Amino acid sequence: MEAYTFPLDRFGGPSRLSRLKTIADHGPTPCLYMDLDIVEAQYRRLRDAMPFAEIYYAIKANPAPQIVELLARLGSSFDIASRYELDLALSFDVDPARISYGNTIKKRTDIAYAYERGVRLYACDAEDDVRHVAEHAPGSRVFFRVFTQGTGSDWPLSRKFGAHPELILDMARFAAAHGLEPYGISFHVGSQQRDIGEWDDAIARTKMLFEELAADGIQLAMINIGGGFPASYLDPTHPVEVYAGEITRFLEDRFGASLPRIITEPGRYLVADAGVLVSEVILITKKARQNLYRWVYIDAGLFGGLIEAMGEAIKFPIYFEGDGPAEEIILAGPTCDSMDVLYETHKYPMPDMVTTGDRLYIFTTGAYTHSYSSVSFNGFPPLDMRMLPREATAMPRRESSSP
């Protein structure tokens, strides 16, 4: 058997791990540790790579108040999915002019609630919803979500969202006729999108919609290029700078040098890399003497924050401490539900002397984990999440709040 190896350098190297362990070694498992320095660094990277684009953090990726507070202070705007995320953003004095109600599925009472609190920007992909916005948020700006296939992404957001371009033309005309301001087009190419060319298709469709509506006298002013920017899982991606460069080129190819207002809505990219889930081995066993693979049960599973391992869609980088020969294993969570298996087709390696009580480190778990973890399935509490102390040098300066 080959020796166990893990590309620790891709995930901050030994120094990041030892810094984490000085804190995590004294705490219980499972526990998600968030490093706000990394969130800040990711924010600055994207901002520098696409200085013309306004960043609206998609709060649903990780609604920790400390993250919302940090990003608000750095000058980010926010994409909200519900009135509760609106309240969270407003609790940090985010100007409602910097909030986009990006969920296309909204109760009328929630539209009214957002309007009362000053939100004037709404996403729609159904004429019914446009009507609701016209009634409960009169005069607001609306943008229309065009559907995408989600091809090339690890966590597609297709089918349920968006509408065919023909319907969007109708919706924009309907919005204009009902006192709203048809403001722009949005799309989401799928989360953890590894094929950058998907943005080009969506931008081409957007350009066509801009032109057709202009012929009707409706001048759109904004493109919302969604999320989909990459985090560092096992399957490699280009760095975000390459995404930004390519997307900029696609935009300029279609729209020329004077671009409309450009909005991005990163969720995963901003927070995933900042999280490490510390977990513990509960049990190791074989199901039959002649089985090739051992089952390794750990105290983190699909219901404890790792739901994106469902169907092995997202392959989290998992580091076991210890050397020695690598053994391929089947990894499963702790609950009494046979769905709670993390990885069986893709075999993760583990040093073969790992035993009960040993710890493992699941990297890139800062997005779509804590907020997805179940409340009390099998009695387990929701995933514990803690913020690592900030490195003094990285404390954010207060920045102007205009983009």
Ligand SMILES: *Cc1c(COP(=O)(O)O)cnc(C)c1O
């Ligand atoms: C979830 C979501 C995002 C964030 O997507 P990521 O792939 O996590 O960056 C952005 N916009 C909308 C409308 C979303 O629903």
